[in-house]
Amino acid sequence: MTDHQAEQGGPVQGDAASDGSAALARALREMTEQHRRLEMIIDGTAMGTWEWNCQTGQMWVNERWAQIVGYTREELAPITPETFFRLVHPEDLARSNALLREHLEGRSPQYDSLCRMRHKQGHWIWVQDRGRVYEWDAHGQPLRMAGAHADVSDLQNALEDAADMRQRLQAVVDASDEVAVIATDTAGVINLFNTGAEKLLGFRADEVIGRVNPGLFHDVHEVQDFLRPLADADGRLPTVFEALTAHAAHGTWSHQWTFVRKDGEHRQVRLSISPLDSGTGQRMGYVGMAVDITPLLEVREQAFVAAEKFAGAFNSAALGMALVSLEGRWLDVNDALCGILGYTRAELLEIDFQTLTHPDDLNTDLALVGDLLASRRDHYHMDKRYLGKGGNVVWGRLSVSLVRAPHGEPLHFVSQIQDVTAQRLSGQQLRDSEQRTRVTLDAVADMVLTLDLQGQIQYANAAATRALAGEGATPLTGSQVQEVMELTTEYAPRSPLDLAVLMDPDSNAVDLHSDLLLSVGARLLPVDVTRAWLQDSSGQVSGAVWVIRDVTQQRARQREARHLAEVDPLTELSNRRGFEAHLQEAITRVARTGQSASLMFLDLDNFKPINDTHGHLAGDAMLWAVATVLRNGVRDSDVVARLGGDEFAVILAGCSLRRARRIASDLLEAVRNLSVPWSVDRLVVGTSIGIAAISGGMSVDAAVAAADAQCYRAKALGRNNVQVEAPVHGGPDPLDLGDGDLDIESSEGGPG
Structure with missing residues (x-):
C-alpha cells in the first residue's frame, strides 16, 4: 500500500474495524446476558433439560434432570437414549417411543410424553417430558433435539386420587337405594339422580337429569302454603328451588314434605338440603337427600292406639x-x-x-x-x-x-x-387390663420375656416365640432361658455370654456390650437387650422383664454412615478422616506385631494447569484416573486415600522402605505414562512421592509429617521423583529380601 493509499484508506479502515469490534462486543454481551437469563429461568422452574444428537445418539442433561430420578450426572454417565429407556416404566416405554417417532417423522409439532421413571431409591415417579427438533438436515432428517423434563408426581397422584374419590362417591351414592339423592347446579337443574331417587319417585334418571327442576316432585298445594309468606313487596313468590336453597345457603336444612311420584302416589319424606362448595369456597350447587317416612308414620299412627293401652x-x-x-x-x-x-x-x-x-x-x-x-x-x-x-x-x-x-x-x-x-x-376392668397388656405385647416387634430369678420363662410375647421357637411353636412358658436362646458379641461371636449373670440385679453385663448378637438358627441377629426388674409386695426383686430389639438396620445404617464419612465421593478412595483412622490402626498393628509398614505421600505435578486450562471437570477426570492407577498398583490390603486437592497417600502394611521404594517407582512410571483424553487434547501429569516408615511409638501427626517432608523434598529436587527417609539402623528388616541397596531412584536422574 502506498503512502497515499495509507493516508486515504487507513483512517477509514481503522474506523470500520473499531466499529466492528464494538458491535461484536455488544453482540457478545447480549448473548452472555441472554444465556444468563435463560439459565436463571431454567433454574427457577426446577426443570431438567436435555439435548440429543439424533444422528450420533449422544445426549447431554443438566444436573436437575439427574436429580429428578435421584442420581448425579456422573452416576448416569455415559448418558444416551438407552439411559432413558432403562429408567422408563416398561408399560410406558412403547407409548413414549411412539410419540417420539411421530415427532421425528414430522407428524406432530413437538414430543410430549407423560411417563413413569424409576427413582434411584426404587420407587416410581411421574415425569412430563417435552421437546422438539430444532435442527434438520437438507433432506429433512432430524439432527438435534432439545427439551425439558419435570417431576409431576404430586399432580398425577392428586389426579388419580380425585378420580378414585369420584368413583367411590358415585358407588356409594348408587348403593344407597333406600335414600333418594338428588343434586343440582346453582340454577336448579338436576345433575344427579340416584337409584334411591328412581325408586322413591318412579322417574328414570335420564328423564330428569339436565331437564327438570326438583320443584316438580313437590305437592302443589303444600308448596303454595309454604311460599305464600315469602312473597316480596310486589307480591312475587320465589320458586320452590329458591325458597329451599335460601334455607340451606349456610348449612344443611331439613324439613318434612309430601312428594308426588310419577304415577301420582303421595309419599311423606324427610328432605335434607345441603350446599355444595368447591375447595376454593365457590358454590357449585346443592344436594338433597330424601328418606321415605310414609311407613314409619303409618306405624306411629297404629302404635298410638296400642300405646294408650299400656x-x-x-x-x-x-x-x-x-x-x-x-x-x-x-x-x-x-x-x-x-x-x-x-x-x-x-x-x-x-x-x-x-x-x-x-x-x-x-x-x-x-x-x-x-x-x-x-x-x-x-x-x-x-x-x-x-x-x-x-x-x-x-x-x-x-x-x-x-x-x-x-x-x-x-x-x-x-x-x-x-x-x-x-x-x-369390676370383673371387666380386670379382664380388659390383662387383654390390653397381652394384645399390646403381641403387637410389638420387639421380643419380650418375663423371667424369674432362676431364668425360667414366665411369659413370652408372640415375637419372642416366633424368633426363639419358630412359627407356630408351642409357648415358651416354663422353659429355661438358657435352653432357648444364646447371646454373643460381634467382638467374640463364638463365645456365648453366661445368661445366668444377666439375672443378677447387680450385674451390668448387658450395659457393657453395645454389639450383642442373638443366635437364631444358623444366623446371628444384632440386638439390644433392655432389662427391668420385677418386685414382689415386700419390695424384693422377684424376676425380670427382658426386651430384645432387632437392630440390624440401625447397625447397618451406622456402618453406612461411617463409610460415607470416610470415603472421598469423587475417587471412592478413603478421605482424610478415613485415612487417619486406617493410619492409627497401622501404627497400633506395628506396635503389637513388630511388623514393618510404610507411608507414602504423593503430590501431582502440573495438575493446576489442567484445572486452569480445561476446567474442573477435566481435573476431576484426571484425579479419577490417578486414583485408579494407585488402586491397581498396590495390594487389596493396602489403603489408598485422597487427602484433598491433588494429594494422595498410601498405607503399605507389612512393607519395608526398600519394597515401598520399588512400589513407588512403579507408581511414578504408571502416572507418568497416564494419558487422559479430553476434547481434542490428552491430559498428562507427573507426581512427586515421599516415603517414611511407620513405627509403633509414633503419633498419626508424626507419621504424616515424616512422609510429607519426603514429598516436599521430592518437589524441591525437581519433581517427578521418589524420596525415602533415611532408615533407622537397629537390626535387619524381616521383610527385607536383600534385593538392592537403598539408593533413591528418580525418573529424572536427580539425586536420591
Missing part, C-alpha cells in the same frame, strides 16, 4: 322401656330409660339405638334383630353396651320382642333394658 305400665316401670321402629329409631321411651342413658325423652326420640350402641356390640345386636324380623326367634336377650350422654359406657341387659300387625307384618320392637353396669365393671 302407657301407664310403660311410664311407671322400674326397668328402662322403649318402642323402637324397624329402622332403629326410638318411637317412645320411659323415664327409667332416660335416667339410665342420661338423655331427655325429646333427645332420645331424635336418634336411633344404633347411634347409642357400642360399635363392638352393634353387629351382634343387629344379627339378633334380623332373626326376629325373619321369624327365626320370638325374642332375644343380650348384655350390651350403650354410650351415655356424658360419654360414659352403660352396660344394659336387653330383652327385645317384635310387635306384628294382624297379618304378620312387623310393626315395631319393644325393648326392656336393665342397668347392670356396676355388676360388670
Whole structure:
C-alpha cells in the first residue's frame, strides 16, 4: 500500500474495524446476558433439560434432570437414549417411543410424553417430558433435539386420587337405594339422580337429569302454603328451588314434605338440603337427600292406639322401656330409660339405638334383630353396651320382642333394658387390663420375656416365640432361658455370654456390650437387650422383664454412615478422616506385631494447569484416573486415600522402605505414562512421592509429617521423583529380601 493509499484508506479502515469490534462486543454481551437469563429461568422452574444428537445418539442433561430420578450426572454417565429407556416404566416405554417417532417423522409439532421413571431409591415417579427438533438436515432428517423434563408426581397422584374419590362417591351414592339423592347446579337443574331417587319417585334418571327442576316432585298445594309468606313487596313468590336453597345457603336444612311420584302416589319424606362448595369456597350447587317416612308414620299412627293401652305400665316401670321402629329409631321411651342413658325423652326420640350402641356390640345386636324380623326367634336377650350422654359406657341387659300387625307384618320392637353396669365393671376392668397388656405385647416387634430369678420363662410375647421357637411353636412358658436362646458379641461371636449373670440385679453385663448378637438358627441377629426388674409386695426383686430389639438396620445404617464419612465421593478412595483412622490402626498393628509398614505421600505435578486450562471437570477426570492407577498398583490390603486437592497417600502394611521404594517407582512410571483424553487434547501429569516408615511409638501427626517432608523434598529436587527417609539402623528388616541397596531412584536422574 502506498503512502497515499495509507493516508486515504487507513483512517477509514481503522474506523470500520473499531466499529466492528464494538458491535461484536455488544453482540457478545447480549448473548452472555441472554444465556444468563435463560439459565436463571431454567433454574427457577426446577426443570431438567436435555439435548440429543439424533444422528450420533449422544445426549447431554443438566444436573436437575439427574436429580429428578435421584442420581448425579456422573452416576448416569455415559448418558444416551438407552439411559432413558432403562429408567422408563416398561408399560410406558412403547407409548413414549411412539410419540417420539411421530415427532421425528414430522407428524406432530413437538414430543410430549407423560411417563413413569424409576427413582434411584426404587420407587416410581411421574415425569412430563417435552421437546422438539430444532435442527434438520437438507433432506429433512432430524439432527438435534432439545427439551425439558419435570417431576409431576404430586399432580398425577392428586389426579388419580380425585378420580378414585369420584368413583367411590358415585358407588356409594348408587348403593344407597333406600335414600333418594338428588343434586343440582346453582340454577336448579338436576345433575344427579340416584337409584334411591328412581325408586322413591318412579322417574328414570335420564328423564330428569339436565331437564327438570326438583320443584316438580313437590305437592302443589303444600308448596303454595309454604311460599305464600315469602312473597316480596310486589307480591312475587320465589320458586320452590329458591325458597329451599335460601334455607340451606349456610348449612344443611331439613324439613318434612309430601312428594308426588310419577304415577301420582303421595309419599311423606324427610328432605335434607345441603350446599355444595368447591375447595376454593365457590358454590357449585346443592344436594338433597330424601328418606321415605310414609311407613314409619303409618306405624306411629297404629302404635298410638296400642300405646294408650299400656302407657301407664310403660311410664311407671322400674326397668328402662322403649318402642323402637324397624329402622332403629326410638318411637317412645320411659323415664327409667332416660335416667339410665342420661338423655331427655325429646333427645332420645331424635336418634336411633344404633347411634347409642357400642360399635363392638352393634353387629351382634343387629344379627339378633334380623332373626326376629325373619321369624327365626320370638325374642332375644343380650348384655350390651350403650354410650351415655356424658360419654360414659352403660352396660344394659336387653330383652327385645317384635310387635306384628294382624297379618304378620312387623310393626315395631319393644325393648326392656336393665342397668347392670356396676355388676360388670369390676370383673371387666380386670379382664380388659390383662387383654390390653397381652394384645399390646403381641403387637410389638420387639421380643419380650418375663423371667424369674432362676431364668425360667414366665411369659413370652408372640415375637419372642416366633424368633426363639419358630412359627407356630408351642409357648415358651416354663422353659429355661438358657435352653432357648444364646447371646454373643460381634467382638467374640463364638463365645456365648453366661445368661445366668444377666439375672443378677447387680450385674451390668448387658450395659457393657453395645454389639450383642442373638443366635437364631444358623444366623446371628444384632440386638439390644433392655432389662427391668420385677418386685414382689415386700419390695424384693422377684424376676425380670427382658426386651430384645432387632437392630440390624440401625447397625447397618451406622456402618453406612461411617463409610460415607470416610470415603472421598469423587475417587471412592478413603478421605482424610478415613485415612487417619486406617493410619492409627497401622501404627497400633506395628506396635503389637513388630511388623514393618510404610507411608507414602504423593503430590501431582502440573495438575493446576489442567484445572486452569480445561476446567474442573477435566481435573476431576484426571484425579479419577490417578486414583485408579494407585488402586491397581498396590495390594487389596493396602489403603489408598485422597487427602484433598491433588494429594494422595498410601498405607503399605507389612512393607519395608526398600519394597515401598520399588512400589513407588512403579507408581511414578504408571502416572507418568497416564494419558487422559479430553476434547481434542490428552491430559498428562507427573507426581512427586515421599516415603517414611511407620513405627509403633509414633503419633498419626508424626507419621504424616515424616512422609510429607519426603514429598516436599521430592518437589524441591525437581519433581517427578521418589524420596525415602533415611532408615533407622537397629537390626535387619524381616521383610527385607536383600534385593538392592537403598539408593533413591528418580525418573529424572536427580539425586536420591
